Amino acid sequence: MLRYIAMRGLLALLVAFTVSLATFFLLNVATDPAQAIAGEDAPPEVVESIRARYGLDRPLPVRYADWLGGVVTGDFGESYYWHKPVAALVADRADETITLALSALAVTILIAIPLGALAALNPNSWIDRFALGVAVSAQAVPNFWLGLIVIILFAVTIPIFPVSGDDSWRHYVLPAFVLGASSVPAVMRLTRTGLIEVMGADYIRTARAKGFRGWQLLHRHALRNALLPVISVLAVQLGQKFGGSVITESIFAINGLGRLALESILGADIPTVQMLIFVFAIVFVAMNLLADILNAALDPRIRIG
Amino acid sequence: MQQLRMRDLCAASAIVLAVAIGPAQAGKNDDTLRVAMAEEILNLDYNYTTKREYIILAQLTDATLFNIDPDTAEIEPSVATSYEFIDDTTLDVTLRDDVRFHDGSKLTPEDVAYTYNWINNPQSESNASGVVERWLDHAEVTGPNTVRFHLTSVYPLVLRDMGARIMLRKAGTYDAGGTVDRDAMANRLIGTGPYKVVSFEPGTELVLERFDGYFGEKPAISKIVVRNIPDIGTQQAELMSGGVDWMFKVPLDLAESLGATPMAEHLSGPDLRIGFLVLDAAGYTDKDGPLTNVLVRRAINHALNTPEMAKFLVGGSAEAIHTACHPAQFGCDQSVTAYQYDPEKARALLAEAGYEEGFPLELWAYRDKAAAEAIAADLEAVGIDVDLRYVKLESLNQARAKHEIPAYFGTWGSGGTADTAAIARIHFADTDRNLSGDAELEEMVLAAERTNDPEERKKLYSEALGRIADQAYWAPLFSYSANYLVSPDLNFPLDPDGLPRLQNSSWK
Numbered sequence: 098m099l100r101y102i103a104m105r106g107l108l109a110l111l112v113a114f115t116v117s118l119a120t121f122f123l124l125n126v127a128t129d130p131a132q133a134i135a136g137e138d139a140p141p142e143v144v145e146s147i148r149a150r151y152g153l154d155r156p157l158p159v160r161y162a163d164w165l166g167g168v169v170t171g172d173f174g175e176s177y178y179w180h181k182p183v184a185a186l187v188a189d190r191a192d193e194t195i196t197l198a199l200s201a202l203a204v205t206i207l208i209a210i211p212l213g214a215l216a217a218l219n220p221n222s223w224i225d226r227f228a229l230g231v232a233v234s235a236q237a238v239p240n241f242w243l244g245l246i247v248i249i250l251f252a253v254t255i256p257i258f259p260v261s262g263d264d265s266w267r268h269y270v271l272p273a274f275v276l277g278a279s280s281v282p283a284v285m286r287l288t289r290t291g292l293i294e295v296m297g298a299d300y301i302r303t304a305r306a307k308g309f310r311g312w313q314l315l316h317r318h319a320l321r322n323a324l325l326p327v328i329s330v331l332a333v334q335l336g337q338k339f340g341g342s343v344i345t346e347s348i349f350a351i352n353g354l355g356r357l358a359l360e361s362i363l364g365a366d367i368p369t370v371q372m373l374i375f376v377f378a379i380v381f382v383a384m385n386l387l388a389d390i391l392n393a394a395l396d397p398r399i400r401i402g
Numbered sequence: 403m404q405q406l407r408m409r410d411l412c413a414a415s416a417i418v419l420a421v422a423i424g425p426a427q428a429g430k431n432d433d434t435l436r437v438a439m440a441e442e443i444l445n446l447d448y449n450y451t452t453k454r455e456y457i458i459l460a461q462l463t464d465a466t467l468f469n470i471d472p473d474t475a476e477i478e479p480s481v482a483t484s485y486e487f488i489d490d491t492t493l494d495v496t497l498r499d500d501v502r503f504h505d506g507s508k509l510t511p512e513d514v515a516y517t518y519n520w521i522n523n524p525q526s527e528s529n530a531s532g533v534v535e536r537w538l539d540h541a542e543v544t545g546p547n548t549v550r551f552h553l554t555s556v557y558p559l560v561l562r563d564m565g566a567r568i569m570l571r572k573a574g575t576y577d578a579g580g581t582v583d584r585d586a587m588a589n590r591l592i593g594t595g596p597y598k599v600v601s602f603e604p605g606t607e608l609v610l611e612r613f614d615g616y617f618g619e620k621p622a623i624s625k626i627v628v629r630n631i632p633d634i635g636t637q638q639a640e641l642m643s644g645g646v647d648w649m650f651k652v653p654l655d656l657a658e659s660l661g662a663t664p665m666a667e668h669l670s671g672p673d674l675r676i677g678f679l680v681l682d683a684a685g686y687t688d689k690d691g692p693l694t695n696v697l698v699r700r701a702i703n704h705a706l707n708t709p710e711m712a713k714f715l716v717g718g719s720a721e722a723i724h725t726a727c728h729p730a731q732f733g734c735d736q737s738v739t740a741y742q743y744d745p746e747k748a749r750a751l752l753a754e755a756g757y758e759e760g761f762p763l764e765l766w767a768y769r770d771k772a773a774a775e776a777i778a779a780d781l782e783a784v785g786i787d788v789d790l791r792y793v794k795l796e797s798l799n800q801a802r803a804k805h806e807i808p809a810y811f812g813t814w815g816s817g818g819t820a821d822t823a824a825i826a827r828i829h830f831a832d833t834d835r836n837l838s839g840d841a842e843l844e845e846m847v848l849a850a851e852r853t854n855d856p857e858e859r860k861k862l863y864s865e866a867l868g869r870i871a872d873q874a875y876w877a878p879l880f881s882y883s884a885n886y887l888v889s890p891d892l893n894f895p896l897d898p899d900g901l902p903r904l905q906n907s908s909w910k
Contacts, residue, residue, distance in 0.1 A: 129796035135529075136453045137795060138815045141833055142532040143452065150527050178444050179604065180585050241633075248639045260639045261631055263606075350631040352606045359632070360442055360605075 102386065109382035113375045114165075120374050121161050124367055133365035134177050151177055164371060173375075174368035176361075183372045186357070193263050193353035197276060197346065198338035200269050204277025205284055205334065210327070212281075213288025214315065217323075220293060228289065232282035240341075244275045244348040261350035272349040276342060280334040287330055291323035298322075325395055329388040336384030340377040429647040430891040430909045434625040437904065438637040438646040442605040442630050447587035448569050449521060449528050457818055458902050460569055462610055462626065463504075464593040465618070467495060467514070468565035472897035475732045475820040477561045480618070481509065481570060481594065485561065487854060491539075491553040493560060499547055502615040503572060504591075504598035511549045515541040516573035518551065526576060527584060530567045537563070558854045559823050566819060570594055596621045596905050605630055622908035638887070641666050647889035650902055654717040657885040666887045670718030671896030673884040674728050675815035677716075677770065679706070679777060679877035680829075684839020686805035692761045693808055699874035701751035703741035705784040706777060708879050710743075715773050718883030726829070726870045726878055730898045733822035733850070733863035738871035748784040760785030766802075766810035768795040773879070774811045803834045813882070820899045822863045823851055830870065838875040 124130075131148040132139070148154050152163075167174055173183040208231075216228035251271060252260040262268050295301060296319055304318045342355030350356075354373060361369040429436055441455045448460035467482040482495045501509040518541040521528045528534075537557035544550045553560065570593075575586050591599045596618065597610035608628040612621055629646065631637045638656060640646040642665050652668075661668020681702065685694040692698045708722035723729060724740035752758060763781065765788050767774035778788040793801075801807050812835075816824035826847045829835045836844065843866055850862035870876060886902070888894050893908045 127796075128794060129799065132796050132799060137813075138817055139452055140532060140828060142535075143529060146527070146532060147529075178442075180445070180588065241635075245635045245639070248636065253639050253643045256643055260643050260645050261636050262629070347632045348636055350606075350629070350633070350636060352603075352630075356632065357605075 102390075105382065105386045105389075109379050109386075112382055113378040116374050116378050117164075117371050118161065120370060121164070121367065122157060124362070124365060124370060125157055128365045130177065130365035130367055133363075164368070168375075173372040176369045177366045178361075178364055179366075179369075183368045186369065187354065187372055187376060190352060190354050190357050193351050194339060194342055194346070194355060196269060197272055197342055197351060197353060198335060200273030201276035201280070201338050201342075201345075202331065202335050204273050205280040206331070208277070209281045209284035210288050210324075213285040214292055214320070216285070216289045217292030217296065218315070225289075228285060232285050235278045236282040238278075240275055240279060240344045241348060243278060244272070244345060247271050247275060248348075261348075263349075263351045263353075268349070268351070272345050272351060275348075276338060276345045279341070280337070283330055284327060284334070287327050288323065291326055292319055295319045295323040321395070325392060328391050328395070332384045332388035332391065333381075336381040339380045429644075429889055432625075433623060433909070434627055435623045435648065435892070435904065435907055436646040437626060437628045438631045438640060438649040439628055440630070440632050440634065440637070440651065442632075443602075443608055443628060444604045445585070445588040446591040446599060446602060446608070447585075448567075449517075449530050449571070450584060450588065452529050454815075454818075457566075458904065459608070459628070460595075461901070461903055462595055462597040462905055463591055463599060464569040464595040465501065465616075466565050466568060466570070467497075468561050470562060470565045470820065470899075472820070472899045472901065472903075475730070475899075477565060480565070481514075482564075488550075490556045490854065493551040493553065494544065495549050495551065495564075497547045497549065498617055501594055501617045503594055504613055504615075506615065507572065509570060509594055510573070511543040511545070511547060512573045514549045514570060515543050516575075517568060517571045518549075520571075520576055521568060525582060533563050533567050556852045556854060558851060558856075558859055559819075559821060562819060562821055566817070597626060600625075621905045626904060641887055641889070644889075647892050648886065648894065648904070648907075649888075650884065650886045652885040652887050654883075654885055657718075657887055660887055664890065667890050667892075669886040669888060669894060669896060671884050671886070671900060672719050672730065672898055673815070673882040673900035674730065674818055674820065675813055675882040675900070676723055676728050676825075677711075677773060677811065677813045677879040677882065678726065679765075679879060680810050680812055680835070680837055681875060681877065682808045682837045683873065683875050684837055686837060686839070687808040691808065692755070692757055692763075695755045696873055697751045697755035698757060698761075699877075700741060701748040701755070701784065702781065702786070703874050703877045704744045704751065705748035705786070706780045706877055706879065707743045711773055711776050712880035715770070715776060716880055716882055718885050720880050720883040722880050723878045724871070725867050726876050727822045727825050727863075727867065728816065728820075728881055731816065731820050731822045731825065732856075733860050735860070735864040735867050737864075738868045740871075741874070741877075745780075745784050752785060757785075760787055762787045762789065764789045764791060764808050766791045766793060766798050766807050768793055768798045768810075769813065770811070777811055777879075805834070807837075811879075818899060818901045822867070823859075826863065826866060827851065830866065830875075838870070838873070840869070840873065840875070843869050843873075843875075 131144045131153050134147050135144045164174060176183050176186055179186050212228045216225040219225055248260055252258050258270050259268050301318055304314055342353060343359050346353045346355035347359055358373045439455050445451050448456050465481050467480060469478040469480040471478050481498055481501050483498055484496045486494045488494055497511060503509060518538060520526050521530050521534045522538045537553050537560055539552040539554045541549055541551050576583060589602055596613055596616045598613040600609040600611045602608050610626040612624045637649045638660060641649055657668045660666045681699050682693045683699060685691055712720040712722045725734055725736060725738055727734035729736055763786050765778055771792055774790060774792060778790045781788050798810060814825050830838060831844045831847045846862055846866040850859045853859060884900050891910050893910055895906050897903060
């Protein structure tokens with residue numbers, strides 16, 4: 098298992114560096130960081146002085162090699178805008194994104210698993226159709242639209258929650274719902290399918306014959322097996338929440354990594370974008386790895402296989 | 403369709419209910435003006451920043467040697483009480499003796515001289531250095547309230563630069579003890595302006611409080627909170643719910659629709675930014691190309707329906723222009739040749755130039771796609787076969803630097819400076835933006851920066867602008883408008899230079 102984890106860790110690093118290489122060159126080709134920092138109307142001498150100050154006048158491969166050299170020693174460089182080490186900047190903002198991602202995952206679990214279970218226990222009923230309707234709607238609605246709708250409904254029209262910001266737990270309710278809703282369809286469908294399959298299994302029939310019914314049957318025999326694939330998906334979804342919080346954080350003015358990524362990309366703040374891509378890639382691969390380990394822990398057959 | 407109906411229903415319900423609830427009173431009740439800005443505020447020191455948002459904040463937290471009257475574009479005293487040119491390159495400035503920094507210490511001539519000399523020092527790497535290096539040799543203290551500025555050459559905009567660009571700092575701010583700290587004022591600003599910084603969370607929130615020790619007229623509102631809210635829809639929702647009282651850079655349609663409700667007031671004021679079409683008259687892309695023919699360039703000017711572009715595409719207070727500058731700028735002579743919208747005349751001029759069948763034209767643009775498409779459509783209508791290349795600003799800049807652009811739709815905001823110099827030199831002198839290839843014009847523009855005599859400058863700009871119009875080097879298009887949404891409780895005066903001055907706001 099340790100060898101497996103080490104291999105996956107190495108793979109994560111490889112993915113992160115490949116993505117960073119592509120990002121670095123694409124960002125530099127698509128935009129001029131000096132111009133982006135200086136602003137639209139900056140006179141040429143200001144743009145040139147910024148170019149010289151940040152060493153943007155050096156060839157791209159040299160600059161990338163410089164960055165890579167820094168990363169090896171744990172130095173991710175300094176943000177063009179914030180004038181502080183990127184690592185400290187990312188660390189400062191991580192709290193908000195972790196809070197949001199975990200809250201969103203909780204929302205997903207609280208909606209998707211009960212809904213999927215209800216649908217599986219009542220196949221082809223109105224409950225099943227309602228659950229599928231929720232899944233289809235959640236999949237069809239883009240985050241930014243859902244965000245604005247919940248703001249209008251629950252922050253403006255019925256002012257229960259704040260419109261934006263990240264000062265208290267109340268500020269996270271709407272964004273967590275919006276971010277969490279996007280994962281509901283996948284988790285709900287998987288729960289439903291898994292449970293329907295499990296409920297038809299021989300051991301469930303045996304359990305029924307022994308007198309188990311309802312919640313007892315579900316809890317003690319069906320859910321544990323049905324949720325195995327769901328756990329994998331949840332871990333991957335958590336990874337996606339980190340990278341996918343860009344829109345949600347922007348709409349709700351949450352000062353997390355997603356918003357930092359958006360601002361950095363728009364402003365061509367290359368050192369910050371580079372580190373964020375690195376972090377997102379690592380988190381994503383780590384979450385996949387976690388899913389595999391959890392599956393192995395829960396299902397001995399996987400360990401043996 | 404079902405989803406669309408649901409969305410309409412939600413939006414309609416929201417508006418009806420919000421109207422029923424009525425406008426929020428948050429700002430007026432606690433005498434706090436809450437401002438939304440999409441751009442992240444990361445650094446409070448305007449000596450080390452450039453963007454528009456930072457100019458607005460610098461007006462609140464800093465004072466400069468001079469002020470520029472937004473109505474008349476005249477220079478007014480501020481920290482300086484008076485000035486005197488000893489000769490063309492020596493300027494004496496007398497200072498007030500009651501100016502205090504936000505930490506309570508008194509501003510001295512040493513502080514002023516230090517600030518200017520520091521920004522002029524290459525080690526400072528200040529964003530204002532490019533401006534100051536043009537004219538400053540060094541500054542020296544000459545008395546208890548006087549500073550002498552030694553200029554490298556005649557430079558008529560020296561007082562404007564002092565009024566707009568250089569924020570005063572205490573001596574030693576950036577290099578105390580020999581250690582350079584360019585971010586010394588980035589988070590903990592000590593300025594001399596009407597508001598002082600109470601708290602600052604970069605990228606999130608800035609809290610300002612009226613500074614009792616301010617030497618000038620005290621602002622009416624005691625507290626200003628600037629919140630970074632990147633999404634314009636969220637800003638709108640905050641305004642509707644009373645979370646903010648002021649937002650700017652509002653798209654016209656949104657400003658008009660929300661401004662029509664009791665929840666917000668739509669204000670539209672002028673903006674110094676103008677839009678224009680630059681033509682490669684010099685023939686950099688094709689030395690015998692159609693754009694080198696003045697008749698073709700005049701035809702292009704006649705072909706563009708600029709009044710309708712201003713009215714329907716920009717809206718608000720935008721207007722068609724016919725000069726290569728903003729009408730509110732000093733020296734922007736409006737008596738130059740104006741080309742009325744006349745497609746027939748445009749066709750006739752093209753025929754006279756030998757292009758009765760038109761010609762292919764690669765037109766570049768980087769912003770305001772609708773306006774760029776309108777320009778292309780108007781040119782197509784008179785027979786010019788336009789290939790519109792809509793790119794990022796950086797791509798356009800790179801291609802222009804290589805002289806690969808025959809025509810482009812550009813805009814320029816003059817950095818908020820109401821002087822023709824702020825637009826003329828960069829577009830008609832020694833930069834790659836100058837596609838006129840007219841050395842005589844370049845000389846006129848540069849000559850206007852070699853005299854301190856305002857009348858002489860006006861005369862030179864009149865000549866230059868007249869030549870630009872006669873030769874149709876540009877097709878001037880329209881001025882932009884600045885759209886704001888504000889709380890119905892707020893008095894927010896608009897100035898002709900388009901710079902928002904929150905310090906002049908008050909409650910109704």
